Amino acid sequence: MKKFKYVITDPEGIHARPAGMLVKAAKGFTCDIKIAKDGKAMSGKAIFGVMGLAVKKGEEVTLTFDGADEEAACEAIRKFMQENL
Template sequence: MMEFKYTITDSEGIHARPAGMLVKQAAGYKSDIKITKGEKSADAKRIFGVMGLGTKAGEEITVTADGEDEETAVSELEVFFKENL
């Protein structure tokens, strides 16, 4: 299992457009991808879970990948977050 932490910089937080892009990106990996904010956790491959976290600008999340392509997933998702959120 691998993970990274990221502080959301998008002024609107994780809103519909980037959430949809994130789900599409996460769905491309065989690993289980989870996003955790505080006590809440969501499957990054499910749009309602990602949106349900209600992540706002300035909040820190932890992204975790567990599976056969976890290293690639964490590396590429970290880039995704920096470019889109």
């Protein structure tokens, strides 16, 4: 299993649009991807789950990757987060 933590810098937080982009990126991998805030974990492949966390600027999320392509997924999503959120 791979994981990393990330603090959101986008002033709008994880809004609908970036949530959609994140889900789209996550769906490109077969491994199980979870995004968690304050101990509450949601599937990174389901937009309602991601938006349901209502992550705002300055909040920390933990992303975990579990499965065959976890290495690649972790790198790709980390890059996505840095570029977009």
